[in-house]
Amino acid sequence: MERFFRRSKIEWMPKIFYRFYDKAEMDIQKYIIWHYNIVRGHSYNNYLSPDAAEKLIFPR
Secondary structure (H helix, E strand, C coil): CHHHHHHHHHHCCCCCCCCCHHHHHHHHHHHHHHHHHHHCCEHHHCCECHHHHHHHHCCC
């Protein structure tokens, strides 16, 4: 979990603060769903994204 927060701060977190909680929450959800699960490779999965690794295990 700590690594996730560190990576999110380095890769994505904007340098300015959000004025509204709802906008921040929406952007964080987009980051997790799109970048962290679909785009970013993870060493545990032989540098495949979680989405790609899951598709190899459970083809549709």
